[in-house]
Amino acid sequence: MRPGLPLESLGPLVWWLLLLGVLSWIALLMGANVSRHRRYQRQAQRILDRLPQLAGDGQRLTYLRKINPYVFEELLLTAFARQGYRIQRNRHYSGDGGLDGQVWIDGQRYLIQAKRYARAITPTHVAEFGALVRREGCRGLFVHTGRTGTKSRAALASFPEIELLSGQRLLALLIKDIP
Template identity: 30%
Template sequence: MNLEIPKFHETFNPILEVLSNGETIHTRVLQSLVIKKYFSHLSEEQLLEKTKTGEILINNRIAWGKSYLKKGGYIFYPERGNVRITEKGLKQKSELTLKNAVEDSGILNFYSDEISKGNSDKVTFKDIVNSSPQDLIDKGFSQIEREVKSELLEKLKKIDPYFFEKVILILLKKMGYGEFIETSKSGDGGIDGIINEDKLGLDKIYIQAKRFNENKVREKDIRNFIGAMSGDTNKGVFVTTSLFDNGAIEKAKNAHHKIILIDGNKLVDLMHEYNVGIQIKATYEIKQLDEDFFEDQ
């Protein structure tokens, strides 16, 4: 059994099967039936996974499958928001492949036109196999995101250690953890900052930030951090640009205090999410047909 989220073309036959009784059904009902009948084995996390634009991924894949089937003449839209199978779709008794659907849909002709206009270096059937247009967009965004995070981590490893401590406090404030207090640059007892979760400072979070290049945070670092917290608070966040070794992870896990460990990869994930140390370079619009505009025609 395939435990991965189906590619868009893997929804072709499920869609046709659900519509094979010839009835007209609403798009949302179609999505629900396809998922219930063919992909109910997926985990809740997979069923809730989203595209970069915020749409439920499996619904997006079904929608693109539906779009290709319509272009190929296998289904049609008798009225707004509803779908019905065509005679061609009813006659499709064998497994419908992506190659056949794409050839029928005219998508390759579109890409050929783009090539002739100079909008693409080389587009072939192999380039679009397994990837809907939304998948290609998401892959592009993911690649850019990975490169930005890699550059961000390298930058963090090179900045002044004191400024790194301030970066962490700024990040935690943007995450909604209240006002922060920078501790003295010397003799701070292993505490680099304090977050006051309430205005009176009755509930505190102690922060330790270690800007390491290669060295891992070890068990003794966590032990010293716990000692520095004394009896003032039982909450701490230990952040590093590198990694935590197994001893450090176990020490934090078994401590009586609540200690959150944030390694370099998790750190840049959070900075990327809350726009700390990065900026938006460009915004792209994705447009779709406005059915309401044509409703009264």
């Protein structure tokens, strides 16, 4: 193409090839995203199978704190699905607006916020999730592997529609029969 040549002068074949190239690139990106989701779901399955073999709750929580945060999200959703609950996974892991998935328990919709922390959760995260749950008009599960400090407990008290799932309650979800 010579400088100054108008785009209209490109032939239809060139436009089709350009469109085909763009669509191929989009399909490649979407395929990579689907592959990553499947890989994380397989990792979550393996972790759920391995957790009962670990020697005690402390070791189990330490192990959970070290896994990939996206695998932790998949772990929770997979655990709910294994127990027969209807779940909805997100299409993307990042940019999800604080929503890591959804589960329906006894006909009630719950939004899930998953935080794989070694330290204490932040009251800001609790408040942001609480605002999302209220906007959606449903209930919420704030699930984490860290500690729940005084300020975060106060933030949770402001949102009675949010249930905290951590420690023993988290392990009970992930492992049906803890030895």
